[in-house]
Amino acid sequence: MNKEEILNLLPYSAPFHFVDTLDHVDENGAKGSFTFSPELDFYKGHFKDHPVTPGVILTETMAQIGLVCLGLYLLASSAEPANGHVMLTSTAIDFMKPVFPGEQVFVSSEKIYFRFKKLHCNVQMTNQAGEVVCKGTLSGMVTKKLNG
Amino acid sequence: MDNEELISRLKPIVAVYAQDKVALESMNPETDFIKDLKINSANLVDVILDVEEAFDIEIDNQSMEKMLTVQASIDIIKHKIGLK
Numbered sequence: 564m565n566k567e568e569i570l571n572l573l574p575y576s577a578p579f580h581f582v583d584t585l586d587h588v589d590e591n592g593a594k595g596s597f598t599f600s601p602e603l604d605f606y607k608g609h610f611k612d613h614p615v616t617p618g619v620i621l622t623e624t625m626a627q628i629g630l631v632c633l634g635l636y637l638l639a640s641s642a643e644p645a646n647g648h649v650m651l652t653s654t655a656i657d658f659m660k661p662v663f664p665g666e667q668v669f670v671s672s673e674k675i676y677f678r679f680k681k682l683h684c685n686v687q688m689t690n691q692a693g694e695v696v697c698k699g700t701l702s703g704m705v706t707k708k709l710n711g
Numbered sequence: 712m713d714n715e716e717l718i719s720r721l722k723p724i725v726a727v728y729a730q731d732k733v734a735l736e737s738m739n740p741e742t743d744f745i746k747d748l749k750i751n752s753a754n755l756v757d758v759i760l761d762v763e764e765a766f767d768i769e770i771d772n773q774s775m776e777k778m779l780t781v782q783a784s785i786d787i788i789k790h791k792i793g794l795k
Contacts, residue, residue, distance in 0.1 A: 643772070652753030679775050681756040704753050 564639040569632050574649060578604055581624040588636045592673045592684070595628035601664035616662040621688060621697050626651055629672025629686040630703045637677050638705065647705045652681070656699035660690060667691055672701075680705050712792070714740065717785045724761045728754040740782035755779075768792060 566585045573582060587594040599616055606614035631649050662668060673685040687698040712720075722738055729735040730749035734742065744750045750758065759775050762768075762784065768791035770778070778784045 652751070676760070678760060679756045679772065681753055702753060704756075706752065 564636055569635050572635050573627065573631065575627060579623075581620070581627045582632065585628065585632050588632060590637065590640065590674070592671060593629055593633040593636070594669070594671045595632060596667055596669045597624050597628065598667040599662060599664055603664070606664050614664050616664070616666075618656070618658050618697070621658070621662060621668075622654055622656050622701070624668065625656070625670050625672070625686040625688055625697070626654075626701050626703065628670040630682060630684055630701045633672055633674065633684065634677075634682045634703060634705070637674075637682065638680070641677075647707045649703055650706050651701065651703050653702045654699065656686075656697055656701075658697045660694055660696045662690065662696055668696060675700070712789070714785055717788060718781060720765065721762070721781065721784060721788075724765060725750070725758055727761070728758055738781060740780070740785065742781045744779055744781075762788065766792060768794075 566588060569588065570582065570585055573580070575581070581597045582595055583597045585593065585595040601614070605617060605620065609615065609617045630651070634649065669689045671687055675683040675685060681702060681704045683702040684700065685698070686701050688696040690696050718738065718740070722735070725738070725744070725748060726735055728750045731747065734747040742748065744755055744758065745752070759770055759778060763770055766788055768788065770787065770791065774787045778787055
């Protein structure tokens with residue numbers, strides 16, 4: 564599966580689509596970028612008069628690029644491709660730098676394991692200056708049902 | 712390795728992920744990982760990976776799908792050890 568096909572398969576749309584480019588994907592990891600438009604709705608409230616990108620949104624951005632794009636690639640190349648909902652199953656992220664409206668960020672992920680349809684990854688986000696913004700581990704799965 | 716020994720080796724692996732500690736204390740062959748111990752499907756994968764490492768076996772997708780209770784896990788672990 565190529566990068567364009569993966570982007571088209573992503574199950575997100577505005578205002579919760581946080582992938583602009585998928586620059587690289589192979590069986591070991593994925594790289595991509597996203598620019599946070601100052602118009603994004605959450606900046607109105609996080610924080611009042613001091614917009615900064617919420618950590619949960621940075622985590623989500625790392626998940627969409629690093630975990631879901633990679634997961635779609637791995638599922639397509641696995642012996643039993645699966646259809647279903649993607650779900651985030653665990654996060655452990657440290658935050659080092661703030662990301663302000665208008666900033667572009669770069670995400671890279673590295674597969675730790677992909678077994679039984681669960682993908683566990685190291686993920687890292689850097690800013691335009693090349694500084695690490697946040698990093699940690701994320702896991703996700705594909706599920707047929709959304710309630711368990 | 713008899714069932715009792717297998718359960719005693721399985722218990723510390725499962726304990727890391729079990730949410731229901733009372734059910735964990737009384738873990739027996741009938742214990743269901745999801746219904747009784749409240750382990751979620753993502754952590755069930757971790758249980759299987761830890762079992763693989765602890766017993767030096769490889770668990771295939773079909774076996775994994777059956778490993779929902781302590782008894783089913785014991786049967787599969789015994790079978791896989793026997794194959795070595």
